Amino acid sequence: MKHLIDIKHLTNDEILEITELAKFYEEQTLKGTLERKNTGSVALLFFENSTRTRFSFEMASKKLGFDVFNFDAQKSSILKGEGFYDTLNNLNAIGCDIAVIRHSREDFLQELSEKHYDYNLSLVNAGVGKASHPTQALLDFYTLQKHLKTVEGKKVVIVGDIIHSRVAKSNIELLNRFGAHVVCCSPSYFEDWTLTDAKYEPNLKTALKDADAVMGLRIQKERIETRIPYAQYIEDYQITNDNLPQSAILMHPGPVNRDVEIEGSILDSPRGKIIIEQARNGVFVRMAILNLLYKGVER
Numbered sequence: 001m002k003h004l005i006d007i008k009h010l011t012n013d014e015i016l017e018i019t020e021l022a023k024f025y026e027e028q029t030l031k032g033t034l035e036r037k038n039t040g041s042v043a044l045l046f047f048e049n050s051t052r053t054r055f056s057f058e059m060a061s062k063k064l065g066f067d068v069f070n071f072d073a074q075k076s077s078i079l080k081g082e083g084f085y086d087t088l089n090n091l092n093a094i095g096c097d098i099a100v101i102r103h104s105r106e107d108f109l110q111e112l113s114e115k116h117y118d119y120n121l122s123l124v125n126a127g128v129g130k131a132s133h134p135t136q137a138l139l140d141f142y143t144l145q146k147h148l149k150t151v152e153g154k155k156v157v158i159v160g161d162i163i164h165s166r167v168a169k170s171n172i173e174l175l176n177r178f179g180a181h182v183v184c185c186s187p188s189y190f191e192d193w194t195l196t197d198a199k200y201e202p203n204l205k206t207a208l209k210d211a212d213a214v215m216g217l218r219i220q221k222e223r224i225e226t227r228i229p230y231a232q233y234i235e236d237y238q239i240t241n242d243n244l245p246q247s248a249i250l251m252h253p254g255p256v257n258r259d260v261e262i263e264g265s266i267l268d269s270p271r272g273k274i275i276i277e278q279a280r281n282g283v284f285v286r287m288a289i290l291n292l293l294y295k296g297v298e299r
Contacts, residue, residue, distance in 0.1 A: 001296045003113045003123045004289055006132040007173045019142045021288035036065030040097035040294050045071040047103045052254050052279050053126050057100050060286035085115055092121040098293055100124040106131035122293040130164050136253050137170035139282040147249050152179035157207050159185045160217030160261050163192040167253045172198045183207050204237050211245050216252040216261040249274050
């Protein structure tokens with residue numbers, strides 16, 4: 001691995017290697033035997049707001065021993081007219097080995113990865129536009145494996161704002177690769193019919209029947225130009241104690257709009273704890289990704 005651009009560029013073996021290494025890091029952390037061995041540097045370049053992903057990458061980097069540099073676009077040479085490609089080349093020349101990037105443009109990381117760099121710089125997709133969020137899908141996969149043992153043959157229901165969700169797109173691609181049965185449930189204005197690898201079921205009760213895992217999605221107000229009928233959405237699509245199958249695990253990539261996509265009482269109950277666990281698992285998965293990228297490129 002030189003870059004982590006999206007799920008489709010990963011082999012199944014690489015995905016499993018990431019989850020196995022994440023498991024190792026989790027065990028080492030629990031035992032208190034984790035060693036910070038890496039001597040490289042990671043630059044975090046976030047052009048969209050983030051809490052979980054940004055802090056998760058920073059925590060993962062520091063646990064591995066990397067130096068971390070937070071890039072502030074509003075105080076950078078980009079405002080002076082420098083191109084982003086030149087910015088990355090200069091950051092790498094200074095000593096940064098890995099650039100973790102979040103951006104609103106969907107083809108941004110792919111274009112950057114195809115350019116020739118003067119140094120061995122690895123790029124990591126921390127979420128681009130509505131297109132992909134591979135590290136979130138990998139940590140969701142890791143979480144599902146921990147609780148379900150395998151995703152093969154399991155029914156995973158994704159509920160909410162499908163069309164604007166990069167998380168949904170990356171999860172659908174990954175879960176299908178490993179034999180999960182993915183069902184998407186949303187009102188018509190949140191449907192994305194370009195996702196041919198998932199079944200659509202508009203009725204929430206029908207969709208949730210026999211579900212092994214249910215993944216709620218946030219309504220992404222910042223990407224929506226039309227008015228959303230929130231009261232009707234809550235009535236028809238909110239995940240509640242009454243409609244969530246007793247045997248299903250509940251997940252959400254965050255941030256959660258409490259009492260919109262998920263009933264607040266569930267979040268405060270034991271069933272809501274896996275959502276918090278997802279954030280914790282994200283640190284170990286991102287540790288695995290950063291380590292594999294750093295070790296996989298001759299520097």
